[in-house]
Amino acid sequence: MNNYNNNSRRKFIKNATKTVALFTIGSSISSHFLAACSVSKITTKNNKFITGFDQQPLPYAYDALENIIDAKTMEIHYSKHAAGYSKNLKEAVIEEAVTEKNLILILQNISKYSTKMRNNAGGHYNHEFFWQCMQPKHLAIGNGAVGNIPDGRIAKAIDRTFGSFDNFKKEFAEAGKARFGSGWIWLYIDVKGILRIGSTANQDNPLMDISKMNGTKLLLALDIWEHAYYLKYQNKRADYIENWWQVVNWKFVESRL
Numbered sequence: 001m002n003n004y005n006n007n008s009r010r011k012f013i014k015n016a017t018k019t020v021a022l023f024t025i026g027s028s029i030s031s032h033f034l035a036a037c038s039v040s041k042i043t044t045k046n047n048k049f050i051t052g053f054d055q056q057p058l059p060y061a062y063d064a065l066e067n068i069i070d071a072k073t074m075e076i077h078y079s080k081h082a083a084g085y086s087k088n089l090k091e092a093v094i095e096e097a098v099t100e101k102n103l104i105l106i107l108q109n110i111s112k113y114s115t116k117m118r119n120n121a122g123g124h125y126n127h128e129f130f131w132q133c134m135q136p137k138h139l140a141i142g143n144g145a146v147g148n149i150p151d152g153r154i155a156k157a158i159d160r161t162f163g164s165f166d167n168f169k170k171e172f173a174e175a176g177k178a179r180f181g182s183g184w185i186w187l188y189i190d191v192k193g194i195l196r197i198g199s200t201a202n203q204d205n206p207l208m209d210i211s212k213m214n215g216t217k218l219l220l221a222l223d224i225w226e227h228a229y230y231l232k233y234q235n236k237r238a239d240y241i242e243n244w245w246q247v248v249n250w251k252f253v254e255s256r257l
C-alpha cells in the first residue's frame with residue numbers, strides 16, 4: 001500500500017514539475033513554436049540543465065491523411081525517422097557543451113556545433129513543425145468543394161506577396177522540383193519581415209545561422225525527403241506536392257503570422 005502511494009506521489013510530483021517547466025518555457029519564448037521544445041530536462045556537458053527534446057504526440061491518427069499521405073508512410077515517418085532525430089538530438093545535447101537555453105536558440109547558433117547536432121536539431125524541429133502544418137482533409141477550408149484554400153490574413157499576405165494563391169503554389173512546387181536530393185520547402189518570414197519561399201537541403205532550415213535565407217519565423221513546411229512520400233508516390237515528387245495542398249492546416253499557418 002505504502003509503495004503504491006509513494007509511486008503515485010512520485011508520479012504526481014514528476015508531472016507537476018513538467019507542467020511548471022512547460023509554463024516557464026512558454027512565457028519566455030511565446031512567439032516561437034513551442035511544441036518542438038518539450039518538457040524533460042537534460043544535463044549538458046557543462047553541467048547545465050536545458051529543456052528536453054521529446055517528440056510530441058502526432059496531432060492526428062496515422063491514417064488521418066489517407067489518400068494524400070498513406071498510414072504506413074505516416075507511421076514509419078513519425079515512429080522511426082522522426083523519433084530517431086529526437087533520440088540523436090538528445091545524445092548530441094549531452095555530448096556537446098550547449099550554451100543555449102532552448103532548441104530555437106541552438107538552431108540560430110548551429111554553426112558552433114557538430115554535424116550530428118545540425119542534422120538532428122534540424123531534423124527534430126522540422127518534423128515537429130511539419131506535423132502541425134497538416135490536418136485531415138475533412139477539416140479543409142471550403143469543405144473540399146473548392147479545394148483547401150487559405151482565407152483571412154494569410155490569404156491576403158500570400159496574394160500581396162506572390163500575386164495569387166496559384167502563383168504561390170507554383171513557386172512553392174518549383175522550389176521543390178529544383179531541390180536535388182533530400183530536403184524541405186518553406187514559407188517563412190525573413191529579417192526584413194518579407195514572406196519568402198525557399199528550400200533547404202537535408203535537415204537544415206531557414207532559422208539556422210548557416211543558412212543564407214535569414215529566416216526569423218517559419219510559416220509552412222513540406223518534407224520532400226523520399227521517406228515522406230515514396231510508398232505512395234514513388235518517383236512522382238510533383239504529384240505529392242500537388243496533392244499535399246488538400247491537407248495543409250491554413251489556420252495553423254495563419255497563427256504563425
Ligand code: MN3
Pocket residue numbers: 077081127223225227228
Ligand atoms: Mn522526414
